[in-house]
Amino acid sequence: MKRILKTMKGKSNQLIAIIGIAIISISQFSFAQKSVLSKKEVKTTIDSLSVIINMHHIDKNVAEEMVNTLYTYFEDGRYDTINSKTSFAKTIESDLSTIVNDKHFHFFYDPENAKKSGESGVNELLNTMLGNPHDNFGFQEVTILPGNIGYWKFDLLPYPHDAGNIASAALTFLSNTDALIIDLTENRGGYNEMLQYILSCFFRYPTHINTLYTRYTNEYQQFWTSPYTSGKILDSLDIYVLTSRVTFSAGEWFAYALQEYDRAKIIGETTKGGATPTDFFYIMDEYIMMLPNTSCVSPVSDTHFNNTGVKPDVTCTASQAKDIAYELAVMKLDSAMTDQSLKMEYKWILDGINAKIRPAMISENDLKSIPGKYGRSTIRKIDESLFFYSYNGNKYEMLPINEVYFVLDGLDALRIKIVKEQDLITGIEAVYSNGYKNTIPRAK
Numbered sequence: 001m002k003r004i005l006k007t008m009k010g011k012s013n014q015l016i017a018i019i020g021i022a023i024i025s026i027s028q029f030s031f032a033q034k035s036v037l038s039k040k041e042v043k044t045t046i047d048s049l050s051v052i053i054n055m056h057h058i059d060k061n062v063a064e065e066m067v068n069t070l071y072t073y074f075e076d077g078r079y080d081t082i083n084s085k086t087s088f089a090k091t092i093e094s095d096l097s098t099i100v101n102d103k104h105f106h107f108f109y110d111p112e113n114a115k116k117s118g119e120s121g122v123n124e125l126l127n128t129m130l131g132n133p134h135d136n137f138g139f140q141e142v143t144i145l146p147g148n149i150g151y152w153k154f155d156l157l158p159y160p161h162d163a164g165n166i167a168s169a170a171l172t173f174l175s176n177t178d179a180l181i182i183d184l185t186e187n188r189g190g191y192n193e194m195l196q197y198i199l200s201c202f203f204r205y206p207t208h209i210n211t212l213y214t215r216y217t218n219e220y221q222q223f224w225t226s227p228y229t230s231g232k233i234l235d236s237l238d239i240y241v242l243t244s245r246v247t248f249s250a251g252e253w254f255a256y257a258l259q260e261y262d263r264a265k266i267i268g269e270t271t272k273g274g275a276t277p278t279d280f281f282y283i284m285d286e287y288i289m290m291l292p293n294t295s296c297v298s299p300v301s302d303t304h305f306n307n308t309g310v311k312p313d314v315t316c317t318a319s320q321a322k323d324i325a326y327e328l329a330v331m332k333l334d335s336a337m338t339d340q341s342l343k344m345e346y347k348w349i350l351d352g353i354n355a356k357i358r359p360a361m362i363s364e365n366d367l368k369s370i371p372g373k374y375g376r377s378t379i380r381k382i383d384e385s386l387f388f389y390s391y392n393g394n395k396y397e398m399l400p401i402n403e404v405y406f407v408l409d410g411l412d413a414l415r416i417k418i419v420k421e422q423d424l425i426t427g428i429e430a431v432y433s434n435g436y437k438n439t440i441p442r443a444k
Contacts, residue, residue: 037088042079046070048283049092049107056216056293057100058276066099085109089287101307104249104278106290118282125288126280130158130190137163138190141183142170146412147349149329150177151322157190157250160197167194168230171201175232179329182254183242185268185318189249192223192277199254200225202263204235208299209257212277216293238332239264240325243310244318247271253296256310260300265328266312268321275306320357327353348433351415355399355407362386362400370418373443374428379416388416405431 050067057063073079073095082088089109097105113125131137138156145151152170160167174180196209203225212221241255241264252271258264276292283289297304316324327350334346371381376391379398386398388408396408404418417429419439427441 037079037082037085039080042074042082042088045088045284045287046074049289052281052283052289053291056279056281056291058215058292058295060215062099066096069095069099085286100292102276102292103272103274103307104276104290104292106288108288109286110288111286114282114288115285117280117288118285123280130156131162133162137166138187139163139166139170140186142173144174144177145181145326147330147333147346148176148178149326150174150180151183152180153183153186155186156188157194157198157254159191160194163194164197167198171198171229171234172231175234177237178333179238179240180234181240181242181322181325181329182264183322184247184251184255185242185244185321187247187251187254189251189274192250192253195250195254195257196223196225199257200229201231201234202237202239202258203261204233207261210253210296211299212294212296214294222299238329240329241266242318242321242325243268243271243312244321245269245272245309246318247310249274252305252310256298256305259310259313260298265314265325266310267314267325267328268312268316268318270309270311270315271305273305273307273309275304323353323357327357344435345433351401351405352407352412355401356409360400360402362403366403366418369425372425375440375443377428377440379428 050070053063053066054060057066070092078095079088079091082091086109089107093105093107096107110125113128116122116124137158139154141151141153143151152174154167192210192212199207199209206227207225209223209225212223213219214221239258241258243252243255243266247255247268248271252274255264255266255271256275259266275296277294277296278290279293281289281291295304314324314328330346330349330353334343334350337343337346367381367384367386370386371379378389380387380389386406388396388398388406390396394411396411398406398416399409400406401415404420406416406418408414408416413433415431417431418425419427419429425442427439430438430440432438
């Protein structure tokens with residue numbers, strides 16, 4: 001058995017990641033294959049798999065059950081009529097998945113990456129998934145929302161050598177905000193080292209994040225935040241982390257570590273439930289197995305979230321999570337604020353958020369009577385919603401704060417108030433965030 005296992009050069013083998021979409025697409029590649037696998041090929045592959053599973057799986061008892069199942073199915077002839085290596089790999093994965101019971105486990109046919117990775121010792125597949133500068137290594141968006149609330153979205157946790165400078169730049173940009181929303185709703189995982197790198201900015205003193213145990217080496221490894229960061233320590237900054245049922249692996253550990261230390265509020269959906277670090281193994285220069293080879297627990301509670309997911313502090317849909325986190329952040333700032341100009345700003349923001357997530361009811365009569373021409377602007381009814389068309393043709397949905405006061409979705413600086421005289425609509429009042437108001441009569 002040659003090149004059964006080669007490790008990645010220059011990076012930790014303790015990877016907490018799985019990019020499901022990439023794995024699926026790779027397993028569906030059409031490779032030139034013989035019509036039927038020989039019994040010898042199947043046996044050799046199962047022998048190689050069995051050695052790795054027995055040696056490296058987290059749980060010795062589970063490993064033995066996996067191996068016994070493979071040989072039982074082999075002797076029963078389950079794999080005799082499989083006509084492609086892709087199908088063989090899918091069948092093996094299916095047979096073992098219920099035993100492994102771990103969302104990180106995968107087995108697939110990918111001779112190109114298996115051969116290259118086995119020969120070079122560099123994980124070519126992982127480099128494709130986590131080391132791609134063309135998508136900015138998964139760092140998608142960083143901005144400051146009205147009210148000085150930071151918003152940072154990243155969908156991967158790449159290795160710090162690749163993207164630590166990007167994370168540092170984002171944290172520097174956000175360092176003077178009054179609260180921070182971190183969006184992990186599409187985060188599929190990555191390296192514990194990047195988790196450690198970013199979290200170091202949120203704790204003043206070295207803080208124990210998690211403990212890993214690898215059965216193969218009988219070694220424990222602790223991950224702590226660093227006492228030094230290149231930027232400002234944001235240990236007093238209120239943090240709100242957004243999660244979804246897609247959030248996975250190292251993305252989950254990011255949320256879990258902050259939650260365990262009561263350092264952030266988790267907003268959104270229960271996460272996918274992949275807590276175990278994983279390594280890649282290359283079999284026969286043709287197959288790749290992702291095998292959970294290390295346990296990982298929180299030092300605070302001595303627990304993990306494998307197969308259960310990280311439970312949010314505030315449960316809502318992933319699509320609502322950003323607005324709800326934004327509302328919570330502004331409400332907390334408003335409650336402690338005495339400056340009236342800032343309180344007016346916060347009220348403007350909160351009214352806007354409330355209209356988005358809890359729109360007021362508009363009577364059928366108003367839905368029919370409000371549409372019309374107002375100066376150079378027009379209000380139209382489409383289905384059961386009202387839309388404001390500005391003089392330059394831009395279209396904004398009108399979200400009701402109450403029955404006569406509307407947010408324009410996508411135009412934060414302007415609100416529209418319906419002017420009535422004796423129940424007749426006579427115009428609109430344009431209300432601006434700076435306090436300026438302008439009444440516009442309805443065209444006759």
